[in-house]
Amino acid sequence: MSEQDFDEQxxxxxxxxxxxxxxxxxxxxxxxxxxLEGLNPPQLEAVKTMNGPVLMLAGAGTGKxxxxxxxxxxxxxxxxxxxxxxxAVTFTNKAxxxxxxxxxxxxxxxVAPLPWLGTFHSICVKILRRHVELAGLKPNFTIxxxxxxxxxxxxxxxxxxxxxxxxxxxxxxxxxxxxKNRALTPEMVPSSEASVYDRRGTEFYALYQARLLTxxxxxxxxxxxxxxxxxxxxxxxxxxxxxxxxxxxxxxYQDTNVAQYLWLRLLAxxxxxxxxxxxDDQSIYGWRGAEVGxxxxxxxxxxxxxxxxxxxxxxSTPHILAxxxxxxxxNENRLGKTLWTAETEGExxxxxxxxxxxxxxxxxxxxxxxxxxxxxGLDPVPLDGMAILVRASFLMRSLEDRFxxxxxxxxxxxxxxxxxxxxxxxxxxxxxxxxxxxxxxxFERIVNTPKRGLGDKAQxxxxxxxxxxxxSLLEASRIIVDEKLLPARACNSLGKLVANFDRxxxxxxxxxxxxxxxxxxxFDVIDEDIKVVGKxxxxxxxxxxxxxxxxxxxxESGYTAHWKNDKSPDAAGRLENLKELVKALEEFENxxxxxxxxxxxxxxxxDDAGEKVSIMTLHAxxxxxxxxxxxxxxxxxxxxxxxxxxxxxxxxxxxERRLAYVGITxxxxxxxxxxxxxxxxxNQWQNAxxxxxxxxxxxxxxxxxxxPGLHGGSFGSAAPRKFDGIMRGSALxxxxxxxxxxxxxxxxxxxxxxxxxxxNPSVARNAVDAEVVSFGLGDRVFHQKFGYGAVIEVDGxxxxxxxxxxxxxxxxxxxxxxxxxVPF
DNA sequence: CCATGGTCACTTTTT
DNA sequence: GTGACCATGG
Numbered sequence: 001m002s003e004q005d006f007d008e009q010x011x012x013x014x015x016x017x018x019x020x021x022x023x024x025x026x027x028x029x030x031x032x033x034x035x036l037e038g039l040n041p042p043q044l045e046a047v048k049t050m051n052g053p054v055l056m057l058a059g060a061g062t063g064k065x066x067x068x069x070x071x072x073x074x075x076x077x078x079x080x081x082x083x084x085x086x087x088a089v090t091f092t093n094k095a096x097x098x099x100x101x102x103x104x105x106x107x108x109x110x111v112a113p114l115p116w117l118g119t120f121h122s123i124c125v126k127i128l129r130r131h132v133e134l135a136g137l138k139p140n141f142t143i144x145x146x147x148x149x150x151x152x153x154x155x156x157x158x159x160x161x162x163x164x165x166x167x168x169x170x171x172x173x174x175x176x177x178x179x180k181n182r183a184l185t186p187e188m189v190p191s192s193e194a195s196v197y198d199r200r201g202t203e204f205y206a207l208y209q210a211r212l213l214t215x216x217x218x219x220x221x222x223x224x225x226x227x228x229x230x231x232x233x234x235x236x237x238x239x240x241x242x243x244x245x246x247x248x249x250x251x252x253y254q255d256t257n258v259a260q261y262l263w264l265r266l267l268a269x270x271x272x273x274x275x276x277x278x279x280d281d282q283s284i285y286g287w288r289g290a291e292v293g294x295x296x297x298x299x300x301x302x303x304x305x306x307x308x309x310x311x312x313x314x315x316s317t318p319h320i321l322a323x324x325x326x327x328x329x330x331n332e333n334r335l336g337k338t339l340w341t342a343e344t345e346g347e348x349x350x351x352x353x354x355x356x357x358x359x360x361x362x363x364x365x366x367x368x369x370x371x372x373x374x375x376x377g378l379d380p381v382p383l384d385g386m387a388i389l390v391r392a393s394f395l396m397r398s399l400e401d402r403f404x405x406x407x408x409x410x411x412x413x414x415x416x417x418x419x420x421x422x423x424x425x426x427x428x429x430x431x432x433x434x435x436x437x438x439x440x441x442x443f444e445r446i447v448n449t450p451k452r453g454l455g456d457k458a459q460x461x462x463x464x465x466x467x468x469x470x471x472s473l474l475e476a477s478r479i480i481v482d483e484k485l486l487p488a489r490a491c492n493s494l495g496k497l498v499a500n501f502d503r504x505x506x507x508x509x510x511x512x513x514x515x516x517x518x519x520x521x522x523f524d525v526i527d528e529d530i531k532v533v534g535k536x537x538x539x540x541x542x543x544x545x546x547x548x549x550x551x552x553x554x555x556e557s558g559y560t561a562h563w564k565n566d567k568s569p570d571a572a573g574r575l576e577n578l579k580e581l582v583k584a585l586e587e588f589e590n591x592x593x594x595x596x597x598x599x600x601x602x603x604x605x606x607d608d609a610g611e612k613v614s615i616m617t618l619h620a621x622x623x624x625x626x627x628x629x630x631x632x633x634x635x636x637x638x639x640x641x642x643x644x645x646x647x648x649x650x651x652x653x654x655x656e657r658r659l660a661y662v663g664i665t666x667x668x669x670x671x672x673x674x675x676x677x678x679x680x681x682x683n684q685w686q687n688a689x690x691x692x693x694x695x696x697x698x699x700x701x702x703x704x705x706x707x708p709g710l711h712g713g714s715f716g717s718a719a720p721r722k723f724d725g726i727m728r729g730s731a732l733x734x735x736x737x738x739x740x741x742x743x744x745x746x747x748x749x750x751x752x753x754x755x756x757x758x759x760n761p762s763v764a765r766n767a768v769d770a771e772v773v774s775f776g777l778g779d780r781v782f783h784q785k786f787g788y789g790a791v792i793e794v795d796g797x798x799x800x801x802x803x804x805x806x807x808x809x810x811x812x813x814x815x816x817x818x819x820x821x822v823p824f
Numbered sequence: 825c826c827a828t829g830g831t832c833a834c835t836t837t838t839t
Numbered sequence: 840g841t842g843a844c845c846a847t848g849g
Contacts, residue, residue, distance in 0.1 A: 119839065220838090220839055285837080287836085391836070392835065392837075394835055397840095414838085451826080455825045619836085619837045681835085
């Protein structure tokens, strides 16, 4: 099958004319190098060094996307590669879209379809679809999202009589994900991690994988894992792709995990024309398996690599840049770059403390209105030039409340996604069962939605029959109906459902065996060919588009009626969403492509136009920029997040610091950092100290604002005095010896906090109680100062630990935390 | 079989 | 405060 594909690919090369036009274009416009205009020398070098490995270290705001797109344009224009011989991977769909647009703008959309530009995951799906059988899957496999994943794990766990309270499915999901991030199949998981999850982690991992295969499904991690495994075990397949991808470009290289790294290395080993772009200071996805190490060791992995640093910043004012540098300098593990700017003007970074979160929100609201009008001699800033970046999404609520009450239009970026909504997932479950009957998870979801009188009893029966006969839930249902294994009422109901699915499937025009994604311009030529073949099959089918079929399904299943009869206030909105879903379906040629798009690509429809302030998390803000940025919630325990500190210690602090760096560098002109003395978390008031990162801001670039008592707000007399104390203790004093981080108040606070974890019961409970269980020999532990190590002797509450970096030490048990039950 | 009410745990960050 | 989950009663 794959051979055939490549024949088609070759046939295409010869016949399609695109390659000709590309060459013609290269010849015609070889002199047209407008895309090179405005590039600075290092950027130019990054564009023109086409052969061999290149590492582009691009600091925030240094024009890396510009360089990257120019590089693609240059490769095509100079005839080094046809667009479909370039593999360009990004992490987000947004980045992929932007790059596609920008390349299109510089060399023309029509001639540069760039079929292999996309996210790691979408490209992997594309590859996997062409070699499904090598992964033991059927062509119409489904992609499970996190929700389905947890659901499935829960089933497995329940069947094995595990205490769900002590070992929640989420925890297991975390381990499995992290194994997959490292490209480890169950048998490859090192024995040192065997004790995980009641010592049955890998066992469950294997069970889970087996279940996935019978469901003909994959999860996100599998997309990469399967492809890597195929490459590793089928050198002929690998060789074909190696030959095909003459040039490889990788965006945000600092975010790659081990599996992605292996994937890239396998693909690049033939031509070795790999260009990775990244910034170690912006690595903020370590918790998700990203390995900063990948970027740090690039030169070793690709000998002879050319390293190019982009250090001129075109985004921010000198004060903002200096503030960001001042913070990030406190990290030890970095390649080191010195950002500079030709700008000279600009406002200092502003710092302000507030009494509580509501006060902070109120103040930000006022500032936004002031900026919008134009204040203190500044030009007015439009609302969509302003953004509020928070560490955790629960901080958004007080802001939203405030903005709603004073009427500031805002948009939340990265909230709950469209396809995560209940009604969308339900509807999609129907489609899934129609498209791939083996998808038991989808079937389970909608057997009784809307209510069909098929409750626990009936569902148990279906499950049992399925297991006994080794068939799908749908088939099991058929058996139950035939043999009348349930009460007549239930059988009747179930029979109707099964009949419905049969009929719907018969109405499905595109044969299920044609497994091609149908994403319009995302298509690659090979798929185009197959599509034509598919079309010829269709002619015998009755004329009925998948859109019409979708309407029929939602209608006949009673699902639409279910919401129409629902009297709850949001029912109308849900019906709207369903309409939108059907409308979105029009853009695709069949269900398959649509389902794939939904699970992989569909991001928030946040592009509702209009002048609005943006609210988002710091993570969501990476890659964006705004004239005016607010950074609230800089408090110890929140930012840096206590949880990260507990889980990852010093390494975690550094990642949080990079997050701070990302936040500050989003700002072009104006940047305001704030913190509060009292924060309400879970409806509980907690007093908070300013973040240690505030201590790290260089005072000469910071304006400390007067606490808002003077603005005429309603304050108790004690409040401003209290801020005063906090401010002096953190931002104003403490600056004497800037280099000495360890003497800064923030550091001391952190130390005392970690040494006496019980001092903060509500936060510490989880971490501490888990650790009360005494350590055993060989346990992997983390110590705040010595790092990771293994327990080699236990003497009461004293442990001898062999630390990886610091050697053997005796420590008190309460000073270390277990590193085994924590997702690494 | 289904609806209701009470309890609990929970909040990072996402392809 | 909220949402998920479970136990109870109709």
